[in-house]
Amino acid sequence: MPFDALKLSASGESLSGEVDAADLPRVADRLAADAGAAKLAWRLTGCRDAQGRPALALTLAGSVPLVCQRCLQPFAVIVDQSTELLLARSEGELARLDAEEIEVVLATQRLDALALVEDELLLSLPFSPRHPDGECAASPMVTGHESSQERSSPFGQLGELKKTIR
Numbered sequence: 503m504p505f506d507a508l509k510l511s512a513s514g515e516s517l518s519g520e521v522d523a524a525d526l527p528r529v530a531d532r533l534a535a536d537a538g539a540a541k542l543a544w545r546l547t548g549c550r551d552a553q554g555r556p557a558l559a560l561t562l563a564g565s566v567p568l569v570c571q572r573c574l575q576p577f578a579v580i581v582d583q584s585t586e587l588l589l590a591r592s593e594g595e596l597a598r599l600d601a602e603e604i605e606v607v608l609a610t611q612r613l614d615a616l617a618l619v620e621d622e623l624l625l626s627l628p629f630s631p632r633h634p635d636g637e638c639a640a641s642p643m644v645t646g647h648e649s650s651q652e653r654s655s656p657f658g659q660l661g662e663l664k665k666t667i668r
């Protein structure tokens with residue numbers, strides 16, 4: 503969904519939609535397989551930052567199924583993200599703003615809304631997802647053989663190894 507980011511910023515208007523995270527190629531392989539919906543509502547609103555520079559406010563809300571790295575079971579991770587993306591009007595400005603360590607995107611060409619959503623989602627997902635304390639099934643009583651056997655990730659193999667030792 504290409505759009506003119508500087509124009510959106512100037513108008514203060516919004517773009518919004520819904521996306522299935524499983525359709526975002528760089529996110530899809532981090533999701534738990536066959537673990538249900540990964541629907542996210544997104545909204546991009548044109549705005550200005552505190553210094554009056556053109557920006558976009560990006561919000562993401564929904565939940566995605568990730569695999570708990572402790573018990574290797576899928577669980578829903580709530581996504582509730584709100585970020586300001588500064589718009590750079592040239593390569594030079596991009597380099598300068600990047601140095602300030604704020605989130606900045608080059609807006610000399612039309613931007614793709616879903617690519618921005620995907621970037622933001624990748625940044626907001628936990629690197630090593632785990633159930634909250636007290637909700638994890640990883641205990642000596644729970645083995646979960648059927649699910650761990652179909653996994654081939656290094657984490658899955660590590661889980662098998664731990665069980666064998668125990």
Ligand SMILES: [Zn+2]
Pocket residue numbers: 570571572573574575632633637638639640
């Ligand atoms: Zn767990």
